[in-house]
Amino acid sequence: MNPHSRTGQPMTRRTTRMATSDEQLRLMTRIARLYHEQGMRQPRIAEELHISQARVSRLLAQAAKLGIVRTIVVPPDGVFADLEEEIAAAYGLRDVVVVDVEGEADTVIPALGAAAAVYLETTLMEGDRLGISSWSATLLAAVEAMRSRPGGRFLEEVVQLMGGVGEPQVQVQATRLMGRLAEMTGAEPVFMSAPGLVAGATVRDAILADPKVSSVAAAWKNLTLAIVGIGSLEPSPLLRRSGNIFALDDQEKLRSLGAVGDICLHFFDENGTLLDTDLNDRVIGITPDAYRAVPRRIGVAGGDRKYAAIRAALLGGWIDVLITDLGVAGRLAGRPDRHAP
Structure with a gap:
């Protein structure tokens, strides 16, 4: 025609x-x-x-x-496609998942964990190499909710993104996270047998020189995706119990510099700009540059107190996939009332 x-x-x-x-x-x-x-x-x-x-x-x-046939998509209750698309466009994300829950951490963590489990189950591809931050209650909930996929192994490796040694009572949870994720995906687990936080750069460099630790750092360069929690300046109960946190004086220093959140203990301000302090020399984990080089970076976080940290992580390009709750999503889109058009 x-x-x-x-x-x-x-x-x-x-x-x-x-x-x-x-x-x-x-x-x-x-x-x-x-x-x-x-x-x-x-x-x-x-x-x-x-x-x-x-x-x-x-x-x-x-x-x-010719318009004789018109397709109309009607999202079911609990699906917020328009809100997800709006946030993705506003912050340059490749995907957003909004979970129909809102409030504080105790309320949102189980729901976010379940949503992250489904997202991983449906998007992980054979041959992927996944990095994961181990000190996150939300990621622990996600891994606990995952189901094994028929057909055996479909991930090559599951790699810890930061030191996994902490207080014995809490270390069990971090080890369980890695072990279960490896079991569900058939992947080879790569543990970081070192603390997440040390006294200074000299200690950090000595630990990184150990072949067992340096082999983990080498594995970070081959990751195809990472899934991380987004921390606020106030550490989560799990991270606090682990012993992998900065002292109160250091936290006050970060606050005075404008820190609002972190990923893998790398702190950034309200615009997502990495704060350049000597505290970065004390972290044993993936470096900011190596982390940003990972092709797909999934952030799972929610709850009212995490809003500033989540928004900053989006503005700074720290993640390109966000899984969050409805309350945070509404604020990110400039709709604090979730019922607003």
Whole structure:
């Protein structure tokens, strides 16, 4: 069909429809009703109307172009596609998952964990190498909620992104996180057998020189995706119990510099800009540059007190996939009232 009228002007949908014969429009409508309303398959429509299947397919496509068939997506309750798309566009993200829960950490963690588990189950691909921050209650909830995928191994490695040695009572949880994730995916677990935080750069460098530790650092360069929690300046109960936190004096110093959150103990300000302090020399974990080089970076966080940290992480490009709760999502989109249009 010629896309231009005799005057040389582009044809509108109306002029295109006028250029189509009444008989062809009738046939197009008949096929569209059989296919979309009665659920009849294309081969049977072709047989019923004594035309080729190729023509059935072509006329269905043309019916959509002419507006005879209009597709409307109606999200079910608890699905916030418009809000997710709005946040993704505003912050340059590749994907957003909004969970129908809001409030403080105790309320949102189980729901966020379940959503993150489903996201991982549906998006992990064979051969992926996954890095994970081990001191996160939300990620622990996600891994606990995961189900094994039929067919055995589909991840190559699961690698700790920061030191995993802490207080014995809490260390069990970090080890369980890695072990269960490896079990669910068939991956080889790569543990970081070192503390997440040490006294200074000299101690850090000595530990990183150990072959067992340096081999983990080498594995960070091959990651295809990472999943992390987003910390606020006030450490989570799990991180606090682990012993892998800065002293109160250091936290006050960070606060005075404008720190609002962290990923893997690398702190940033409200714009997501990494704070350059000597505290970075005390962290045993993936460096900011190595982390940003990971192709896909999933952040899982929610709760009212995490809003500033989450927004800063988005502004700074620390993550490109966000899984969060409805309350935080509404604020990110400038809609503090979730019922606002």
